[in-house]
Amino acid sequence: MTPTGAAIRARDLTKTYMDVRALVGLSFSVEAGTVFGLLGPNGAGKSTTVKILTTLTRPDSGQASVAGVDVLASPDRVRRAIGLVAQRSGVDLEGTGRENLTLQGQVYGLRGAELRTRVGELLERFGLAEAADRVARGYSGGMQRRLDIAMGLIHRPRVLFLDEPTTGLDPEVRADMWAEIAHLSGSEGLTILLTTHYLEEADRLADRLAIVDHGRIVAEGTPNELKGELRGDAIQVELNDSQADGQAHTALHRVPGIWEVTVEGRSLRARTDDGSAAVPAVLQALEAGGVRVASVTIARPSLDDVYLRHTGRSLQKTEEHV
Amino acid sequence: MSTTLTHSWFMTMRHLRNLARQPWWIAITLVQPIIWLLLFGAVFKATADIPGFAADSYVDFLTPGIVVMTAAFAGGWAGMGVIEDLNRGVIDRFLVSPVRRQALITGRLVQLAIVSLIQSLIVIGLGLLVGARFPGGLAGLAVLIGCSALLGGSLSALSNGMALLARKEETVIAASNFILLPLTFLSSAFMQRDLVPGWIQSVARYNPVEWTVQAGREALTASPDWGLVLSRAALLAALCVACTWLATRAFRAYQHSI
Numbered sequence: 285m286t287p288t289g290a291a292i293r294a295r296d297l298t299k300t301y302m303d304v305r306a307l308v309g310l311s312f313s314v315e316a317g318t319v320f321g322l323l324g325p326n327g328a329g330k331s332t333t334v335k336i337l338t339t340l341t342r343p344d345s346g347q348a349s350v351a352g353v354d355v356l357a358s359p360d361r362v363r364r365a366i367g368l369v370a371q372r373s374g375v376d377l378e379g380t381g382r383e384n385l386t387l388q389g390q391v392y393g394l395r396g397a398e399l400r401t402r403v404g405e406l407l408e409r410f411g412l413a414e415a416a417d418r419v420a421r422g423y424s425g426g427m428q429r430r431l432d433i434a435m436g437l438i439h440r441p442r443v444l445f446l447d448e449p450t451t452g453l454d455p456e457v458r459a460d461m462w463a464e465i466a467h468l469s470g471s472e473g474l475t476i477l478l479t480t481h482y483l484e485e486a487d488r489l490a491d492r493l494a495i496v497d498h499g500r501i502v503a504e505g506t507p508n509e510l511k512g513e514l515r516g517d518a519i520q521v522e523l524n525d526s527q528a529d530g531q532a533h534t535a536l537h538r539v540p541g542i543w544e545v546t547v548e549g550r551s552l553r554a555r556t557d558d559g560s561a562a563v564p565a566v567l568q569a570l571e572a573g574g575v576r577v578a579s580v581t582i583a584r585p586s587l588d589d590v591y592l593r594h595t596g597r598s599l600q601k602t603e604e605h606v
Numbered sequence: 607m608s609t610t611l612t613h614s615w616f617m618t619m620r621h622l623r624n625l626a627r628q629p630w631w632i633a634i635t636l637v638q639p640i641i642w643l644l645l646f647g648a649v650f651k652a653t654a655d656i657p658g659f660a661a662d663s664y665v666d667f668l669t670p671g672i673v674v675m676t677a678a679f680a681g682g683w684a685g686m687g688v689i690e691d692l693n694r695g696v697i698d699r700f701l702v703s704p705v706r707r708q709a710l711i712t713g714r715l716v717q718l719a720i721v722s723l724i725q726s727l728i729v730i731g732l733g734l735l736v737g738a739r740f741p742g743g744l745a746g747l748a749v750l751i752g753c754s755a756l757l758g759g760s761l762s763a764l765s766n767g768m769a770l771l772a773r774k775e776e777t778v779i780a781a782s783n784f785i786l787l788p789l790t791f792l793s794s795a796f797m798q799r800d801l802v803p804g805w806i807q808s809v810a811r812y813n814p815v816e817w818t819v820q821a822g823r824e825a826l827t828a829s830p831d832w833g834l835v836l837s838r839a840a841l842l843a844a845l846c847v848a849c850t851w852l853a854t855r856a857f858r859a860y861q862h863s864i
Contacts, residue, residue: 335864342861391703
């Protein structure tokens, strides 16, 4: 395989569960050797996409290939080329770290000394050497996650799927995980597909990312490209009174040089060319409209703004309601 | 084929190793058939006095019944292990690997056969200790144990398949409870065949538990009717293959639903 070219290609994937439409024509492709992020809230269709690409389930329609192999026509060949670190782990808690890795290696056809060396190597690399012969039930969340990743790598896959790899981990452990994933992406020409609902995670780790909403991709690009689509600064105003959102909206619309005004509960967001210059006018307009303001912040465009722009909702807010 | 066998062996080893780490499970599994033998033996002791009851003592008659019952129950509950693996994501991890689907079923089936072999030996040993005699000797005991393992394996495959379809602990528990006891009592495990009502005799003809009891008990007599024994053993072997096939198919249904 040439170093450039698509390691993952998905075209018009659709999938419906009972009457829930999980995917409605999802397409994207991932360049070999890069990290690609699928960003979106729970239920957006990220996990379904991963399940289809890893041969766990089949789409109702559409095509997909991974590592140059058609997922629907040759699932067995795809399985040999991929590693999966699933959202729900996959560690056998009754087995030790070493036993888990050994069985995983055996399933991929590794045997004898080669298998033992590879297992030892991975235990060492993921900081599990000391705990190798303890039953995984006693591992911390971070250790179990590292064991998951080690198991996903045992057969040196060309494409690694990380489905919400840091969900449920402590912030410190999450930071360690990020370092680990960043390190992986640099090595062995591995292609990584990462799904996440953490903006920061996508921003840090992904070379390119796609925003998934209601079963389709609504925006795609490098994190900087996506942020660059947004002109100017973001102004966020927190109101004292959630009843006042209508008045606030009307008041802000009258201020010149302000656009994309959105209101969600007590939170008002808008865009402007120069945030610091616009603040006095914004406050004045709100005061004249009889709206009491709790705080005003100005920020450079973030992925959350990108998300808001493309889905009409803020990702953080969406998460709170899930 | 050889890959399937190798993978089945890896899975069997995993299940046996995990069981060996649960001392309480081992204790209960070994003690339970003993309790059944002693309890049923005491409660139904007077059965041997019923006119027309052929065996010399009830314990002669009961011991093979308990061996079969133990295997049936162990098999029927096997689906609980699948549920646990499903909940932990272990099954999904195997399904995206090149592991043979069949090995995921046969691994559990072989583990069950090994456990039920040990249980059978314990029950038989205890039966001998409390005075049971088996004129059929070692050959007869081997038939009893082998057929029981086939029965346990069939029920375990069914139970695993059901667990994959239902994916809920409660469903597996309810179904096992619903099926296992009636299946056991609709056979001659505890009572001589011609002493139970006619309708039970008719139903029992189609009951795999009855096939196992018949084969085992016949093989343990002084001069067994080997034709009967072989026909029942063949039925059980066919059942085991069919159930394994069904359970393997259940993976497709499971994958379709996720």
